[in-house]
Amino acid sequence: MELSWDDLGLGRAAADAPRRADPHGAGRGARITAPPRAGGIGPVEERRLTERALLGDLAAWNALIERHNHRVVVTLLARGVRVDRAKDIAQDAWIRLIEQQRAGRLTSLVLPGLAIAQAWFLAGDMARRERGRLEPLDSAAPEILDPSGDIEERLVATERLARAERALARCSPSAQKVFRLAYSGDGLSHADVAVQAGLSLQRVRQILCEVRKRLRSALEDRHE
């Protein structure tokens, strides 16, 4: 039986909005808001959720989707997929993963890598179908769930990453710490990062803005 997003009872908020959206957000000028909840969960909780998801616990799936969906969407955007389509594909990717789990074909769950791999495959399949060059592939093919192929890595050349790493190494230790916390994959909001780093939210945003500028320059090879 084919699953749908609604059948699964998964919260639409998880897929419809960026992961730390604030429903009470104000208008222009106050658009970045502190998250209404604790954003990040630690590796222990992540492991626990993963184990429960592998046993078919939908609440655990929901929590994992809420945590990782935005990253899946952003990866699709990076590939040039339109935002509305990226969100649909991300939803489909999660549904496929849950179907795989229900069919007993999902023995491990490495996130967000596996969801990204699934979404990447679906996006490619969709593009091929639209071009009419190939017949649609079997979406349930288990080989596509192999997380060993790091798809995100293909987006950026190793050399550029190395340049960005060097640029990061030249930042202050506290800036490096803030950057690592923000991009650790633990799903920390900027407010969470501020708490963990012992800095104000405003300061964290300033630091991230500056680090982003420097790393972006390094990635784009404007200067080093």
Place this chain on the structure above:
Amino acid sequence: MSEVRGAAHPLAWELVAYVQGELAGGDAEALETHVAACDACGASLAREARVEVAFHHVAARASASARRSSARSARFAAGGAIAAAALLFVWLARGAGPSADAMSDAGPLPGAAGDAASLVDGG
């Protein structure tokens, strides 16, 4: 569909906030609606998304590197402690350290005997 007439283009920082997942819900939806219909903003969002993806990799590599460095430091510290213990042992074994008599003459450390006794006696 290259431009959306009458709709304000999102600012650069709003695109960044969106890919970072820091844009408020209603604003994120407004941005998505605009970007889905505006090729120029769609391209800008894709650029920011590529930077964001790259940043996740940079952070992962930096964290891995920090962990390796920390493990090396721990190994170095453990190695140093073992070496120091070995040197101390050799030093004591060669009789260079304080003699047993000297140790006994010095008496117990203040409070040590009483504390140890109380622990053994259980009160």
